[in-house]
Amino acid sequence: MAWEPTYLLSPVLLLLLASGSWTQNPVLLRVLEGKTILVTCWYDSLYHSSEKIWCKEIDYICYPLVSKGAEKLRFSILQSSQFNFFTVIMSKLKMSDSGIYHCGIVANNTSVYLRNIHLVVSKGELPLPCGSQPSWVARLQS
Numbered sequence: 001m002a003w004e005p006t007y008l009l010s011p012v013l014l015l016l017l018a019s020g021s022w023t024q025n026p027v028l029l030r031v032l033e034g035k036t037i038l039v040t041c042w043y044d045s046l047y048h049s050s051e052k053i054w055c056k057e058i059d060y061i062c063y064p065l066v067s068k069g070a071e072k073l074r075f076s077i078l079q080s081s082q083f084n085f086f087t088v089i090m091s092k093l094k095m096s097d098s099g100i101y102h103c104g105i106v107a108n109n110t111s112v113y114l115r116n117i118h119l120v121v122s123k124g125e126l127p128l129p130c131g132s133q134p135s136w137v138a139r140l141q142s
Contacts, residue, residue, distance in 0.1 A: 026100055026118035033123050036091040041103035041114045045084050050105040052077050054088045057100040062111065093121045 031037055041052070054077060055062035066075040066088070079086040088103050098121045104113040 026116040028118045028120065030120045030122065031093055033093055033095055033121055035093055036089065037093065037119070039088045039101075039103060039115065039117055040085055041088065042085045043105055043114055047105045047107055048084065050107045052079060052086045052103070052105055053111065054101065054103050055111075057102060062102050062113070067106075095121050095123065097121050
């Protein structure tokens with residue numbers, strides 16, 4: 001009898017494989033100081049009731065900044081009640097907010113990272129590609 005490889009993997013490991021979170025390079029997001037960003041994070045419906053988190057990586061450790069239900073003044077998470085995603089909102093960005101961020105879920109006391117973002121907050125103006133319009137809100141979706 002031949003075993004299918006997926007029968008041997010836990011649901012959390014399958015989610016990691018599906019998201020590619022351990023090999024995924026961070027998506028670069030550049031924004032001006034004072035602006036707001038929205039980052040959309042998709043997850044498997046199995047984790048609809050799991051805790052949603054947004055953390056900042058410092059020295060290879062991810063420190064939670066906000067989780068669903070525990071919003072801070074400049075950071076919040078909005079969860080879709082009908083679809084399998086949540087949106088992280090960071091407002092009034094500062095240069096010190098620059099860094100690597102991860103959105104994810106906590107399942108069985110384990111953090112599973114869904115997206116990796118390299119946020120660069122700058123003073124002044126960012127160069128825009130030809131034909132682009134400046135925006136008050138930077139939005140990153142998959």
